[in-house]
Amino acid sequence: MNVLVINCGSSSLKYQVLDMRTESMLAKGLVERIGIEGSVIIHEKTGDSEKFKLEVPMANHTEAIAHVLEAITNPEHGVVKSMDEIGAVGHRVVHAGEKYCSSVVITPDVIKALEECIQLAPLHNPPNLAGIAACKALMPNTPMVGVFDTAYHQTMPPESYIYAIPYEYYEKYRIRRYGFHGTSHKYVAERAAEILGKNIKDLKLITCHLGNGASVTAIKNGKSIDTSMGFTPLEGLVMGTRSGDIDPAISTFISDKENLKPGEINDILNKKSGVLGISGVSSDFRDLETAAEDGNERAILALKVFAHKVRFYIGAYIAEMNGVDAIIFTAGVGENDIGMRDIICSELENLGIKIDLLKNKVRGKETILSADDSRIKIMLIPTNEELMIARDTFNLCK
Numbered sequence: 001m002n003v004l005v006i007n008c009g010s011s012s013l014k015y016q017v018l019d020m021r022t023e024s025m026l027a028k029g030l031v032e033r034i035g036i037e038g039s040v041i042i043h044e045k046t047g048d049s050e051k052f053k054l055e056v057p058m059a060n061h062t063e064a065i066a067h068v069l070e071a072i073t074n075p076e077h078g079v080v081k082s083m084d085e086i087g088a089v090g091h092r093v094v095h096a097g098e099k100y101c102s103s104v105v106i107t108p109d110v111i112k113a114l115e116e117c118i119q120l121a122p123l124h125n126p127p128n129l130a131g132i133a134a135c136k137a138l139m140p141n142t143p144m145v146g147v148f149d150t151a152y153h154q155t156m157p158p159e160s161y162i163y164a165i166p167y168e169y170y171e172k173y174r175i176r177r178y179g180f181h182g183t184s185h186k187y188v189a190e191r192a193a194e195i196l197g198k199n200i201k202d203l204k205l206i207t208c209h210l211g212n213g214a215s216v217t218a219i220k221n222g223k224s225i226d227t228s229m230g231f232t233p234l235e236g237l238v239m240g241t242r243s244g245d246i247d248p249a250i251s252t253f254i255s256d257k258e259n260l261k262p263g264e265i266n267d268i269l270n271k272k273s274g275v276l277g278i279s280g281v282s283s284d285f286r287d288l289e290t291a292a293e294d295g296n297e298r299a300i301l302a303l304k305v306f307a308h309k310v311r312f313y314i315g316a317y318i319a320e321m322n323g324v325d326a327i328i329f330t331a332g333v334g335e336n337d338i339g340m341r342d343i344i345c346s347e348l349e350n351l352g353i354k355i356d357l358l359k360n361k362v363r364g365k366e367t368i369l370s371a372d373d374s375r376i377k378i379m380l381i382p383t384n385e386e387l388m389i390a391r392d393t394f395n396l397c398k
């Protein structure tokens with residue numbers, strides 16, 4: 001069966017077509033500037049040296065999906081003869097609240113449940129739902145599956161997810177920690193178990209998804225028991241532009257001093273903070289490292305603060321799980337930033353964590369980075385959220 005994976009943002013859309021007999025990617029693509037002037041689709045057929053690019057107005061997600069379907073069935077750069085050859089569609093959906101702890105076939109009831117979660121993810125769930133509606137309109141007979149960023153963390157125990165604020169806010173508004181990046185944490189954890197030749201149920205893992213958005217998860221016996229993101233993706237690690245954990249009193253303090261509204265504070269904490277906020281240089285770690293090499297003190301500080309927070313969570317999760325068997329790095333920074341992995345893993349020998357600096361000189365390739373005498377394995381595993389979505393979709397629709 002071929003599966004189409006759709007990841008719909010507010011003005012962009014990523015897609016992949018996978019052949020599930022071999023789990024190989026047949027094509028992938030990106031639509032940008034949906035609903036904005038200059039809409040464009042960039043489509044890449046696996047094995048083709050040239051990408052297909054078309055600039056054409058796309059007023060909404062339905063028009064964008066129509067172009068995606070055209071691209072994947074196109075006689076020249078397409079990968080299927082007709083849409084009949086797409087057996088199912090898997091949709092990435094950010095927030096399923098407490099409703100789903102695993103992927104589900106999308107029914108009218110599921111759509112209703114996801115609409116109820118819009119208040120929890122007002123920026124993310126509406127475009128995800130728009131993508132589902134667009135596919136439903138254009139491929140009414142193809143089964144669809146929702147794969148949720150929050151689902152994997154639904155196994156967290158209450159002591160991990162309850163905030164110490166009046167309990168009525170949990171009861172009234174479902175304010176609790178949810179966690180995100182679940183598909184990625186699950187993928188790399190399962191892959192780590194495979195590489196180590198162990199049953200995931202016998203392992204304690206710490207997965208570090210370090211991208212522009214970043215989170216760390218403690219996985220005990222195959223289940224997420226804690227993760228650094230919370231009610232929203234703002235909590236936890238320092239990120240590209242997000243503050244991560246801060247004293248909540250800072251919000252009201254800045255609001256008073258600068259005469260800012262709650263929405264403006266939210267914007268500052270989500271878009272102007274993190275390593276960008278500290279450095280004033282960039283949210284991109286490559287730029288920060290270049291600036292740091294040139295002696296930029298604030299870029300150096302931003303990198304140190306980022307590493308400090310990752311180490312902080314690793315230590316906390318080792319305590320929570322009473323040990324760890326492997327620490328896994330993934331996503332843009334985790335897969336590519338050799339220097340950052342060095343700093344995060346340095347001087348942890350007393351915990352049994354010893355990185356091999358030579359083995360660590362690698363980017364984007366599954367590798368064991370720890371020294372042979374390191375009690376705890378350190379691993380680099382590139383994430384593959386699309387494959388995970390396609391797997392869940394295939395398993396629910398085959």
Ligand code: ADP
Pocket residue numbers: 210211212213240283284285286331332333336337338
């Ligand atoms: P997201 O999916 O959250 O947008 P990614 O996982 O794609 O993020 O990670 C993007 C980030 O990865 C970039 O902002 C950049 O900081 C970092 N990154 C990518 N390549 C490198 C590299 N070679 N060295 C250091 N950082 C890198």
